[in-house]
Amino acid sequence: MTSTIVPPTGPADAGLSIPEMTTDEAARLRVTQARVIRSEWLKMRTLRSSWLTLSLAVASIAGVGIVIAWSTANDWNNMRPREKAHFNPLADPLAGFNLAQLAIGVLGVLLVAGEYSTGMIRASLGAVPKRLPVLWAKLGVFTTITLVTMLPTAVITFFISQRLLSSRHIQTTWSTPTVARTVIGIGLYLTVAAALGIALGAILRNVAGAIAALVGVLLVVPVVASALPQTWGDRINKWLPSNAGQALLSVSSDNTTLSPWRGFAVFCGYAVLALTAAAILLKRRDA
Amino acid sequence: MIDARGLVKEYGAKLAVDDLSFQVQPGIVTGFLGPNGAGKSTTMRMIIGLDAPTNGTVTVNGKAYGAHTAPLHEVGALLEARSVHTGRSARNHLLALAATTGVGTRRVDQLLDLVGLTDVASKRVGGFSLGMGQRLGIAAALLGDPATLILDEPVNGLDPEGIVWIRNLLKALAREGRTVLVSSHLMSEMALTADHLIVIGRGRLIADVSVAEFTHRASSDLVHLRSPESERLRTLLVGPGVHVTSLSADRLEVLGMLSDRIGDIAAAHSIALHELVPQQASLEQAFMELTRDSLEYQSTTKAPS
Numbered sequence: 001m002t003s004t005i006v007p008p009t010g011p012a013d014a015g016l017s018i019p020e021m022t023t024d025e026a027a028r029l030r031v032t033q034a035r036v037i038r039s040e041w042l043k044m045r046t047l048r049s050s051w052l053t054l055s056l057a058v059a060s061i062a063g064v065g066i067v068i069a070w071s072t073a074n075d076w077n078n079m080r081p082r083e084k085a086h087f088n089p090l091a092d093p094l095a096g097f098n099l100a101q102l103a104i105g106v107l108g109v110l111l112v113a114g115e116y117s118t119g120m121i122r123a124s125l126g127a128v129p130k131r132l133p134v135l136w137a138k139l140g141v142f143t144t145i146t147l148v149t150m151l152p153t154a155v156i157t158f159f160i161s162q163r164l165l166s167s168r169h170i171q172t173t174w175s176t177p178t179v180a181r182t183v184i185g186i187g188l189y190l191t192v193a194a195a196l197g198i199a200l201g202a203i204l205r206n207v208a209g210a211i212a213a214l215v216g217v218l219l220v221v222p223v224v225a226s227a228l229p230q231t232w233g234d235r236i237n238k239w240l241p242s243n244a245g246q247a248l249l250s251v252s253s254d255n256t257t258l259s260p261w262r263g264f265a266v267f268c269g270y271a272v273l274a275l276t277a278a279a280i281l282l283k284r285r286d287a
Numbered sequence: 288m289i290d291a292r293g294l295v296k297e298y299g300a301k302l303a304v305d306d307l308s309f310q311v312q313p314g315i316v317t318g319f320l321g322p323n324g325a326g327k328s329t330t331m332r333m334i335i336g337l338d339a340p341t342n343g344t345v346t347v348n349g350k351a352y353g354a355h356t357a358p359l360h361e362v363g364a365l366l367e368a369r370s371v372h373t374g375r376s377a378r379n380h381l382l383a384l385a386a387t388t389g390v391g392t393r394r395v396d397q398l399l400d401l402v403g404l405t406d407v408a409s410k411r412v413g414g415f416s417l418g419m420g421q422r423l424g425i426a427a428a429l430l431g432d433p434a435t436l437i438l439d440e441p442v443n444g445l446d447p448e449g450i451v452w453i454r455n456l457l458k459a460l461a462r463e464g465r466t467v468l469v470s471s472h473l474m475s476e477m478a479l480t481a482d483h484l485i486v487i488g489r490g491r492l493i494a495d496v497s498v499a500e501f502t503h504r505a506s507s508d509l510v511h512l513r514s515p516e517s518e519r520l521r522t523l524l525v526g527p528g529v530h531v532t533s534l535s536a537d538r539l540e541v542l543g544m545l546s547d548r549i550g551d552i553a554a555a556h557s558i559a560l561h562e563l564v565p566q567q568a569s570l571e572q573a574f575m576e577l578t579r580d581s582l583e584y585q586s587t588t589k590a591p592s
């Protein structure tokens with residue numbers, strides 16, 4: 001959308017009165033990590049793209065969950081036994097996280113690389129020349145937002161979908177083993193995906209490039225790797241970032257997946273690695 | 288005060304700034320001049336730590352910019368390239384920068400008022416004109432009530448009224464005791480605004496002079512005159528260090544003698560003078576003269592074939 005703006009009627013021509021700052025006010029000026037966090041929170045919530053992408057992530061999880069649970073419940077009596085055996089009342093309605101991880105990752109990319117594409121980064125780093133506080137603030141703000149939005153979304157979607165499935169008595173319950181871990185795991189997995197998006201945005205400093213890298217790492221590499229001969233694939237694939245992270249969401253585990261928490265730790269390890277690279281590059285490169 | 292010592296900046300094989308040393312004093316407006324690609328913007332980015340010098344140091348009030356606890360209170364900068372997210376409103380942009388250092392909302396609104404953007408404060412910056420963008424940049428530069436201001440071609444995109452406004456603003460800021468460094472290509476604009484000049488070319492220092500001195504240097508002792516007895520006058524004027532050229536039957540060009548003296552000589556010999564005009568090389572000419580050898584991107588005029 002483009003909006004035309006009527007030019008302003010010039011600065012007040014009644015002489016120049018440059019606003020004064022009292023010595024008291026001036027004495028309180030200093031950059032702190034808490035202030036940079038406040039600034040980044042303000043930055044994030046004042047961009048339309050943030051709300052759009054975040055809504056998209058919520059809608060993917062909730063939308064997919066409701067549609068799958070509702071259609072399965074409706075169709076249950078017409079479904080073939082093999083289909084019925086294949087249906088997983090926990091994992092299937094939560095499949096929307098696959099889309100959500102892209103939305104979240106892309107928003108992470110935008111929060112950093114978007115500043116490079118517009119030039120805002122020069123203002124940001126000019127105000128905070130130590131630079132790293134900006135990266136940590138973006139990371140802190142965005143992972144927190146992701147966790148507090150995605151975790152409840154996953155939990156609520158779980159309960160709504162089970163409610164829908166209960167009409168056919170095919171639901172599962174919160175107290176069933178692995179259920180709580182899986183549902184909470186979606187919130188945790190997406191939080192790490194958020195961190196990965198931030199890191200890729202900071203490393204590549206280019207929106208398109210960083211999004212491509214994100215899609216590559218999370219979606220394409222596992223698909224390509226699945227074409228490896230099985231003896232290799234079984235040993236390598238489970239260590240790939242998204243496969244490792246999704247071990248936390250897997251209902252059953254065998255030797256082709258890592259154990260849930262071990263896999264999640266590996267996923268976090270990748271994020272830490274990427275963030276370290278991002279921090280070093282942010283400190284070193286010209287803005 | 289800004290103190291640059293032996294600044295060098297290389298971009299790959301390109302030497303953008305080459306052993307540049309200068310000081311910018313508080314209380315006056317210092318013009319930073321040089322042809323395209325001279326290294327002005329690069330130098331300014333190095334002052335606020337956006338680009339790291341390949342060699343040398345630059346300090347602001349005794350410390351590297353990044354070592355100050357409240358950098359925005361030390362230096363306010365308007366950069367050449369736009370440094371604002373197009374998707375955010377003007378007011379939110381300023382609030383976000385203000386938040387990093389603890390500058391209040393009230394000051395943000397006062398500054399929006401100062402630069403004349405109050406009416407469009409809640410509009411997305413993406414829709415702003417070049418001049419409005421410059422005004423927003425100036426408000427951002429003033430956020431921390433900085434002791435030093437660095438403005439890279441601030442008049443860029445401003446209308447005539449805006450140009451006069453910024454000229455007065457810069458002078459007022461300097462009068463308050465601040466250090467003001469402002470870059471420009473326009474010598475004539477700087478002559479009206481600045482008190483001191485730092486001229487660079489190809490990344491090297493060419494001149495570090497007061498505007499008064501520069502203007503004085505620029506005015507040569509070249510005089511045009513018209514007289515019915517130009518031939519007689521000519522023989523009276525020529526001498527060591529004085530060159531006289533006939534421009535036409537009654538016109539002479541005299542180099543090397545001030546017009547007062549020419550008038551006196553003419554009067555002493557009862558020679559009528561119809562015109563006596565000292566020629567002042569324009570500041571623009573003087574500037575071009577000074578930087579001719581260091582032009583990065585020289586235009587060549589080619590006849591169409």
Ligand SMILES: Nc1ncnc2c1ncn2[C@@H]1O[C@H](COP(=O)(O)OP(=O)(O)OP(=O)(O)O)[C@@H](O)[C@H]1O
Binds near residue numbers: 321325326329472583
């Ligand atoms: N990021 C960069 N990468 C490579 N070269 C650069 C970079 N920034 C500047 N340069 C080069 O350094 C030289 C100095 O550029 P700079 O922008 O500092 O000049 P300037 O004096 O500001 O010019 P202008 O009057 O056109 O704004 C130019 O030759 C430019 O091409």
Ligand SMILES: [Mg+2]
Binds near residue numbers: 327328329367439
């Ligand atoms: Mg420039």
